[in-house]
Amino acid sequence: MRKFFVFCLLAMRLKATAQKTPFELSGKTETTTYHAAIAYYENLAKTYPEARLLTYGNTDFGKPLHLLVLSHDQVFDPSAIKKSNKRVLLINNGIHPGEPEGIDASMMLARDLLKGKKIPKDVVICIIPLYNIDGSFNRSGTSRANQNGPIAYGFRGNSKNLDLNRDFIKTDSKNSAAFQLIFNTWQPEIFVDTHTSNGADYQYVMTLIPTQKDKLNPILSAYLTQTLVPDLYKGMEKMGYPMIPYVNSIGETPETGITGFIDPPRYSTGYTTLHNAIGFMPETHMLKSYDLRVDATYKLLQNYIGIIARDAKIIGENKRKADELVSTQKEFPLDWKLNKSEVNDLTFKGFEAGQKPSTVSGADRLFYDRNKPYTKTIKEWNKFEPAIVVQKPVAYIIPKAWDRVIALLKLNNVKVQELEADQKIAVESYYIGDFKTGTRPYEGHYLHSGVKVNPVPQNQQYYAGDFVVYVNQPSNRYIVETLEPQATDSFFNWNFFDSVLDMKEHYSAYVFEDTATELLKNNPDLKNKLEAKKASDPEFAKNGAAQLEFVYKNSDYYEKTHNRYPVARLVTAIKLDLK
Numbered sequence: 001m002r003k004f005f006v007f008c009l010l011a012m013r014l015k016a017t018a019q020k021t022p023f024e025l026s027g028k029t030e031t032t033t034y035h036a037a038i039a040y041y042e043n044l045a046k047t048y049p050e051a052r053l054l055t056y057g058n059t060d061f062g063k064p065l066h067l068l069v070l071s072h073d074q075v076f077d078p079s080a081i082k083k084s085n086k087r088v089l090l091i092n093n094g095i096h097p098g099e100p101e102g103i104d105a106s107m108m109l110a111r112d113l114l115k116g117k118k119i120p121k122d123v124v125i126c127i128i129p130l131y132n133i134d135g136s137f138n139r140s141g142t143s144r145a146n147q148n149g150p151i152a153y154g155f156r157g158n159s160k161n162l163d164l165n166r167d168f169i170k171t172d173s174k175n176s177a178a179f180q181l182i183f184n185t186w187q188p189e190i191f192v193d194t195h196t197s198n199g200a201d202y203q204y205v206m207t208l209i210p211t212q213k214d215k216l217n218p219i220l221s222a223y224l225t226q227t228l229v230p231d232l233y234k235g236m237e238k239m240g241y242p243m244i245p246y247v248n249s250i251g252e253t254p255e256t257g258i259t260g261f262i263d264p265p266r267y268s269t270g271y272t273t274l275h276n277a278i279g280f281m282p283e284t285h286m287l288k289s290y291d292l293r294v295d296a297t298y299k300l301l302q303n304y305i306g307i308i309a310r311d312a313k314i315i316g317e318n319k320r321k322a323d324e325l326v327s328t329q330k331e332f333p334l335d336w337k338l339n340k341s342e343v344n345d346l347t348f349k350g351f352e353a354g355q356k357p358s359t360v361s362g363a364d365r366l367f368y369d370r371n372k373p374y375t376k377t378i379k380e381w382n383k384f385e386p387a388i389v390v391q392k393p394v395a396y397i398i399p400k401a402w403d404r405v406i407a408l409l410k411l412n413n414v415k416v417q418e419l420e421a422d423q424k425i426a427v428e429s430y431y432i433g434d435f436k437t438g439t440r441p442y443e444g445h446y447l448h449s450g451v452k453v454n455p456v457p458q459n460q461q462y463y464a465g466d467f468v469v470y471v472n473q474p475s476n477r478y479i480v481e482t483l484e485p486q487a488t489d490s491f492f493n494w495n496f497f498d499s500v501l502d503m504k505e506h507y508s509a510y511v512f513e514d515t516a517t518e519l520l521k522n523n524p525d526l527k528n529k530l531e532a533k534k535a536s537d538p539e540f541a542k543n544g545a546a547q548l549e550f551v552y553k554n555s556d557y558y559e560k561t562h563n564r565y566p567v568a569r570l571v572t573a574i575k576l577d578l579k
Helices: 002-018 034-047 078-083 101-115 133-137 174-186 218-238 268-273 290-310 312-328 403-411 476-483 509-522 524-536 544-553
Strands: 051-056 065-070 087-092 123-128 190-193 206-210 243-245 278-284 331-338 344-357 364-381 384-391 395-398 423-437 448-462 467-470 568-570
Touching: 034 051, 034 065, 034 101, 034 133, 051 174, 065 101, 065 174, 087 101, 087 174, 087 290, 087 312, 101 123, 101 290, 123 174, 123 290, 174 403, 190 268, 190 290, 206 218, 206 290, 218 243, 218 278, 218 290, 218 312, 243 344, 268 278, 278 290, 290 312, 312 476, 331 476, 395 476, 403 476, 448 568, 509 524, 509 544, 524 544
Parallel strands: 087 123, 087 190, 190 278, 206 243
Antiparallel strands: 051 065, 065 123, 206 278, 331 384, 344 364, 395 467, 395 568, 423 448, 423 568
């Protein structure tokens, strides 16, 4: 009997140890590896019927993206969950594997929710254990030079050396496609992407970046600013972790004031905003000890779950109303600017900053004195206004050749239809008038910006199988902000359509001189246009080659597709032959 008792006691201890995370077993100084994390979640899913570990798509590293789903009712079908009017919280971890607090906190949180039977009835919790699987295998303790632990961690870039938190629109990685499949399958109302900060030194362990409030639908923005964020701050204060907005300093130190963070759709929270989900990037402070950073992340995730459970009906109704309003919305901002005239006072707990000689260079260098904490009032600028606004068309028409664009639209739950027969359609075409391009690659692209477009009414020939996208959908923001070239993270700016910027035909000057003579002789309007240009532009008047080019580009010989953006706008509702 005594042997049996000892055996049972040992088994109980082993079971308890088996449910501890690598972070806990290390004395809270190490973060888990990918294999250990997945094995841990597999064990939870086998042990508890309220948990299921799913896989989606693939990643650049050749492994699928995992999703742990926690469901009080043991229902794991997204459609059934939506029909039962439950909220979905999606937590993404390890987009930057060198910032692993969320990876470890989520493992403990999932276990504790399951063991304590604490999964809320009206909230389904979805956890991506480790998003940048690739980078997690590139493990060291030195790639984040400013960070205080853990002992070893992953690398920011994935196996293509992409920063996955810049890839949510262009989707150069398989990771991004798999994430978008998860997101658009589960359609969360609230999204949290866990991170670690860089920058100034201050007293806070946790800082917070919500979705930029001015970019959100007003209904969602009101709930975010009046209820969700204030209650998160109150909850964290009670738990011993007072928070502050992400310290995006104007100058070298926070005393100069901070600005809100504008998150274009290349970022996770900018992407989720396009789908009327409220997103957050919690950023723990890199100089605080790793155990405190994990604990703060754990407690913040607890707060999210508590608030979402409490406000489940309100959050669901807000999302429903926002989707309806976006479906009928007529104007869409494409770019944003900071309103520098609107400023708030913010109580801030920091450390005195000063200058002292550098032991490396001898020049003065910045340092923070942790023996001199302070509480001061600083300025915060967090009001953003539209810089460019566009009226939505009735629909966009996309030739079937641009299949990558169509695939991404479909991945994002955009309803697309196909023309059934060849048809000439009266559309508004954009000609790209001007744009700037970076001189160095950014995330694998020479990114465009400052795009100017010239809209031109045209009758264009389209063919059976070309695509029509009506702008009457809850996903309107995704449609408009990817297909309008002037949008910050449009497909055009990410080089999807660069081939239209090349001329495919030209002329030999000695031959075209005679053709141009005939054109000017037979077309008085063209001749007058040329003379007016010469009269207004002295440099042009002295440049024979430029004048010949002018005649060419104002004649029928010049190709109509040069600089013509291939996605046309249907601005008047007409009957189309659709499948």
